[in-house]
Amino acid sequence: MPYLDYAASAPLRPEALAAMLPLLERPAANPSSQHTQGRAARAAVETAREQVAALVGADPSEVVFTSGGTEADNLAVKGTLLAQAPETRHLVCSAVEHHAVLDAAAWAEADAGAQVDLAPVDNLGRVELDRLAALLQPGRTALVAVMAANNEVGTGQPVAGAAELAHAAGAVLLCDAVQAAGLPGIDLAADGVDLLALAAHKLGGPTGVGALVVRRGTTLRPLVHGGGQERGLRSGTLPAAALAGFGAAAAAALTDRQTGATTTLTALRSRLLTGLRTLAPDLERNGDPGPIGEDATGPKATGERGPIGEDAPGPKATGEPGQIGQDAPGPEATGEPGPAGRDAAARFGGAATPRPSGLGLPGLLSVRFPGRRAEDLLLLLDRYGVACSAGSACASGAVTPSHVLVAMGRDPAEARETVRFSLGHASTEADVDAAVAAVARALAVLAPAEGRAGSTARQGVGR
Amino acid sequence: MTAPQVLVAMSGGVDSSVTAALAVEAGWDVTGVHLKLADTPGHLQVQGKGCCTLADADDARRVAGTLGVPFYVWDMAEEFQRAVVDDFAAEYAGGRTPNPCARCNEQVKVVGLLARARALGFDALATGHYARVEDGRLFRAADAAKDQSYVLYMLGPDELRHLRLPLGGLTKPEVRATAARLGLRTAAKPESYDVCFVPDGDTAGWLERRFGPRPGQVVNTAGRVLGHHRGAYRFTVGQRRGLGIAAPTPRYVLRVEPAAGRVVVGERADLAITTVELERTTTTDGRPLGPRQARVRLRAHGTEVGCRVVPLEDPIPGAAAGRQGAATRPNGTRPNETRPNGTRVRLELEEPIDAVAPGQAGVLYDGDLVLGGGTVSTTRA
Numbered sequence: 001m002p003y004l005d006y007a008a009s010a011p012l013r014p015e016a017l018a019a020m021l022p023l024l025e026r027p028a029a030n031p032s033s034q035h036t037q038g039r040a041a042r043a044a045v046e047t048a049r050e051q052v053a054a055l056v057g058a059d060p061s062e063v064v065f066t067s068g069g070t071e072a073d074n075l076a077v078k079g080t081l082l083a084q085a086p087e088t089r090h091l092v093c094s095a096v097e098h099h100a101v102l103d104a105a106a107w108a109e110a111d112a113g114a115q116v117d118l119a120p121v122d123n124l125g126r127v128e129l130d131r132l133a134a135l136l137q138p139g140r141t142a143l144v145a146v147m148a149a150n151n152e153v154g155t156g157q158p159v160a161g162a163a164e165l166a167h168a169a170g171a172v173l174l175c176d177a178v179q180a181a182g183l184p185g186i187d188l189a190a191d192g193v194d195l196l197a198l199a200a201h202k203l204g205g206p207t208g209v210g211a212l213v214v215r216r217g218t219t220l221r222p223l224v225h226g227g228g229q230e231r232g233l234r235s236g237t238l239p240a241a242a243l244a245g246f247g248a249a250a251a252a253a254l255t256d257r258q259t260g261a262t263t264t265l266t267a268l269r270s271r272l273l274t275g276l277r278t279l280a281p282d283l284e285r286n287g288d289p290g291p292i293g294e295d296a297t298g299p300k301a302t303g304e305r306g307p308i309g310e311d312a313p314g315p316k317a318t319g320e321p322g323q324i325g326q327d328a329p330g331p332e333a334t335g336e337p338g339p340a341g342r343d344a345a346a347r348f349g350g351a352a353t354p355r356p357s358g359l360g361l362p363g364l365l366s367v368r369f370p371g372r373r374a375e376d377l378l379l380l381l382d383r384y385g386v387a388c389s390a391g392s393a394c395a396s397g398a399v400t401p402s403h404v405l406v407a408m409g410r411d412p413a414e415a416r417e418t419v420r421f422s423l424g425h426a427s428t429e430a431d432v433d434a435a436v437a438a439v440a441r442a443l444a445v446l447a448p449a450e451g452r453a454g455s456t457a458r459q460g461v462g463r
Numbered sequence: 464m465t466a467p468q469v470l471v472a473m474s475g476g477v478d479s480s481v482t483a484a485l486a487v488e489a490g491w492d493v494t495g496v497h498l499k500l501a502d503t504p505g506h507l508q509v510q511g512k513g514c515c516t517l518a519d520a521d522d523a524r525r526v527a528g529t530l531g532v533p534f535y536v537w538d539m540a541e542e543f544q545r546a547v548v549d550d551f552a553a554e555y556a557g558g559r560t561p562n563p564c565a566r567c568n569e570q571v572k573v574v575g576l577l578a579r580a581r582a583l584g585f586d587a588l589a590t591g592h593y594a595r596v597e598d599g600r601l602f603r604a605a606d607a608a609k610d611q612s613y614v615l616y617m618l619g620p621d622e623l624r625h626l627r628l629p630l631g632g633l634t635k636p637e638v639r640a641t642a643a644r645l646g647l648r649t650a651a652k653p654e655s656y657d658v659c660f661v662p663d664g665d666t667a668g669w670l671e672r673r674f675g676p677r678p679g680q681v682v683n684t685a686g687r688v689l690g691h692h693r694g695a696y697r698f699t700v701g702q703r704r705g706l707g708i709a710a711p712t713p714r715y716v717l718r719v720e721p722a723a724g725r726v727v728v729g730e731r732a733d734l735a736i737t738t739v740e741l742e743r744t745t746t747t748d749g750r751p752l753g754p755r756q757a758r759v760r761l762r763a764h765g766t767e768v769g770c771r772v773v774p775l776e777d778p779i780p781g782a783a784a785g786r787q788g789a790a791t792r793p794n795g796t797r798p799n800e801t802r803p804n805g806t807r808v809r810l811e812l813e814e815p816i817d818a819v820a821p822g823q824a825g826v827l828y829d830g831d832l833v834l835g836g837g838t839v840s841t842t843r844a
Contacts, residue, residue: 375535
């Protein structure tokens, strides 16, 4: 069954499963115990810590394991603000952050006396650094949150530029890299990130574990108190098996990055977009998830309402701040480590793969099918065995207008017509072709057909 | 022959849960859908009251999981707000007494959802309403106490052909027993009676929060001022409580005149009416209403009286004036476009009845068969 919903959760990698099984079969042991079994569990946890650190150019001692990306974001936002005196609890986050950041910030504003400003994005969903800079209050702003790449539309953010601005104002930078940690990756040192959130299951690890990477010297207050694990920043018995899976997935993701997975995914996504465009010429792409399409020198993505060319590398959209001019090279450039990254790679034994800040997610494609409700398309695609997502979903499971698309200037009705396809480590051309065929079938059912016979209609939901 | 593909509307209550279960037992290819009709944030929802809470969606999802059928949640909050909630408020503001459940069935839950199901290629829609569909005609439920045919009167032949009502032949205790037998977690869920978007049942308070106070006078039929009120929208024909006047015998609301801010009250005997006019009429067989005898019900659980049906104008086929703002299908046509609606009829009642409010549905029956109905526009003694 074609699975094109990696951005929601990636299938478990075989390496992760292999790393977890022995720990699940072995007698239970607490990694904090001093006996032989406990030490073995602890060794597995520390191996995982090194693997996760290597993925993001961090020192293993900077990795704080959490229950996932949401907890990591919450710890970063609340932990940073609570460490501040009330008068310096000012936070600036991009308008397209994940709700784990936005809602934690809203809590801090309502219940912890914080003040929150949202940095607007352009119509591709990219943070505008000059407008972000205007919101900073030097000496008072404690935290700036800019994600590595957006989970809904794939647009890469100018993280390094945001970090420079944050540091100049005396603030720390939180980078939610939950989606981007695998590809194209983020580098703690090279990008100037102070706090970096990760989730195992987006990399092909298990759900239920993640990490907040805390750059040395960054002050945080813990939110979860108890046994003092994770240097007191996150108490709770460490789940050794799940963390082993996290570590193995991180190592595999790093290998993928070094062996050209970006290029492979970009090509698969181009194949998908080309196929979808053939079916729906009026289709509109959302955001700028990076190079796409066969013609890498074609017209640039304009951010206009009209269809966006199957291209993107070329000159960037208008209104692009100069600081991120280095982004959007061709896919071949992503494996080229910069000097800082080489340092990190050398220090921590992994070949951390720094890449210019601002790269989008190579496996993500957010498209709008004008006049077709995402809910209807998703029902039919599910019936045909193809898994993908709408823009975003609320707790009840309904498709609600995405705050990201609305921040990009889409109206709520348009946002409801948006479908997100996301590819990843095990995606194949066959998956893409099957998805395109299923979309063809769904669009045929939904097409306005005057006087369509009942028997024809009946084919619609057939499995 | 392949199994019919049936979309089941699952509210999370026991009725629609059993509907889905019976649909599976019937061998149909079932897909469940829950309609999210409100945007109320979870922490503000009154648990166990009203409908469309997060807990209801969870219950529906769990039942679908127990039955092993695919399940989706569709956000129809905008449609519901526009077609039902805003309409409800506007009707009260206009001095009428709307039936939001009939309106919801017409615009969202049945007609709207059926059109969407058909557009997606489903053969039929199944709902947990207590009424029967036989040979494409609509009949009362076997359980007279639960009968909901009153709120489904607006369905036409094209819709009825594609509507399944598996509970129509069952009593409520039988439905609960079925839920218990199948181990559905909704088996013992309490009934919901109130208007779902007014979970505390305080319609007057809800309207006052929406419109603010609009003070006016309470007058008798001779126009003499008896007292004052905070808003004409707080009153409905036949209402006795809350009039704020002292009188030797009980006074009842006879008319609401929102433009003048006036509420006209009188004796109970003044409430009796013998003639009712219906507008926006529809028929379940799609044919125009001719002069005939019938029985009419003018309130969901009110009494029925015999009546003479007198058409007031020639039906205009295709004049879709009747169903205002009817759900538009994805292909741009409106459901039941050929149904002769928009016509008005006069009902001459065989015996007087009390307190019929403009805005309510008037539903015509021939025995158990639902002939059709319309919206009460005017009444006369």
